[in-house]
Amino acid sequence: MGRIEPVRPRVSVAAVLLLLALAACGGGGGSSGGGGSSGGDVVGAPGPNVQPIVVDPGPAQNYANGAFTSVTVCVPGTSTCQTISGVLVDTGSSGLRLLSSVLTLPLPPQSDSGGAPILECNQFEDSYQWGPVVLADVKIAGEQAASVPIQAIGTSAFGAPEACTQAGLPPQETVASLGANGVLGVGLFRQDCGPACALTGSQNPGLYYSCPSAGCGPTAVGVNQQVLNPVWLFAKDNNGVILQLPSVPAAGSLTLNGSMIFGIGTQSNNGLGSAKVYTVDDVGYFTTAYQGNSYPRSFVDSGSNGMYFLDSATTGLTLCRDTADFYCPPSPVGFTATNRGANGTSAAVDFTIANADVLFNTPNAAMVNLGGPNPGAFDWGLPFFFGRTVYTGLEGQGTPGGVGPYFAY
Numbered sequence: 001m002g003r004i005e006p007v008r009p010r011v012s013v014a015a016v017l018l019l020l021a022l023a024a025c026g027g028g029g030g031s032s033g034g035g036g037s038s039g040g041d042v043v044g045a046p047g048p049n050v051q052p053i054v055v056d057p058g059p060a061q062n063y064a065n066g067a068f069t070s071v072t073v074c075v076p077g078t079s080t081c082q083t084i085s086g087v088l089v090d091t092g093s094s095g096l097r098l099l100s101s102v103l104t105l106p107l108p109p110q111s112d113s114g115g116a117p118i119l120e121c122n123q124f125e126d127s128y129q130w131g132p133v134v135l136a137d138v139k140i141a142g143e144q145a146a147s148v149p150i151q152a153i154g155t156s157a158f159g160a161p162e163a164c165t166q167a168g169l170p171p172q173e174t175v176a177s178l179g180a181n182g183v184l185g186v187g188l189f190r191q192d193c194g195p196a197c198a199l200t201g202s203q204n205p206g207l208y209y210s211c212p213s214a215g216c217g218p219t220a221v222g223v224n225q226q227v228l229n230p231v232w233l234f235a236k237d238n239n240g241v242i243l244q245l246p247s248v249p250a251a252g253s254l255t256l257n258g259s260m261i262f263g264i265g266t267q268s269n270n271g272l273g274s275a276k277v278y279t280v281d282d283v284g285y286f287t288t289a290y291q292g293n294s295y296p297r298s299f300v301d302s303g304s305n306g307m308y309f310l311d312s313a314t315t316g317l318t319l320c321r322d323t324a325d326f327y328c329p330p331s332p333v334g335f336t337a338t339n340r341g342a343n344g345t346s347a348a349v350d351f352t353i354a355n356a357d358v359l360f361n362t363p364n365a366a367m368v369n370l371g372g373p374n375p376g377a378f379d380w381g382l383p384f385f386f387g388r389t390v391y392t393g394l395e396g397q398g399t400p401g402g403v404g405p406y407f408a409y
Helices: 013-024 356-360
Strands: 051-055 067-074 081-090 096-097 119-122 128-140 143-153 183-187 206-211 240-245 256-262 278-279 286-290 293-300 306-310 333-340 346-353 374-380 386-391 405-407
Touching: 051 240, 067 096, 067 183, 081 096, 096 128, 286 306, 286 374
Parallel strands: 081 183, 096 143, 293 374
Antiparallel strands: 051 067, 051 256, 067 081, 067 128, 096 183, 119 128, 119 206, 128 143, 240 256, 240 386, 278 405, 286 293, 286 333, 306 374, 333 346, 386 405
């Protein structure tokens, strides 16, 4: 039932330039805000750039509000391939991560200049994932990316370093703990970390490790050797991703079928239409305003399984008795907040929060009114996607809505 939201190590372009210069010198109602499909009637029409997604209980049969798909990975340059289902679709992170326990392919490792394998400690808000970076050809729908650095979660000869575990967060390295066979990060950015992880010294956030036989130590990894968003490496349809899911009734739905469409304005089935573009800052945030206050660290994230926003004192919502991760008001409560992009685009969003314990006691996997606390910010999770066509414009890539990164809906 947990959320998937990455700790965001990316730093702004301005900060990177500054660091480099210094070095040279010595993420009671019915629906989540409705809206319907805002990108035009042809969005999601069948085509080689369309991949089915499904909201269901996932491989562990216990996931709430998880959008899953299948991904095919191959030994680079060969026809030796494996298709893995039950992979969580996450617009809040970048890069493909698969459980080593489900991978049967001998994928070659990513190595440093001395031949030592590179491993990564990928940290989310509530967990971490440790494992080697390996290379794979990635195929989704009719799209393909060659020799993509991906992470094989878990099963390593090297234990996770103290810097990875010291926060006390649990690992998510099995189907039971992750609730999925992997995570497909199709978010705003080309890499999972970006320029920060290419720096040396204390400014490096320490996600990547070089692991010679003597043990693992933090290392700088070039941006193109980091775990990469495979969409960026597609030959075409490589400027963004569209998720399209139907509306969900207040009581929820047993399962839900939708589409993941690659490219924005590159084919007849992925036009931007009338969707509004909300540009973000260099770490993927925009501003959400609520009751006269602005929260500039807000974001859209299909990998979060609820609407996570503010705290109980601010919202007036009761926390669940058995967990502080979710809200459990006695009856559904309606809210209105306003999203505002860095480009000034703004619009109100109506949504409702219901009692999570009541929702979890149904057989439904799709829950539009599920939410929990996230002090000081709005995490617009998967319920935000229900009844909408949501666009994720990839950084540095041109689209009809301008150059990414941005969200649009």
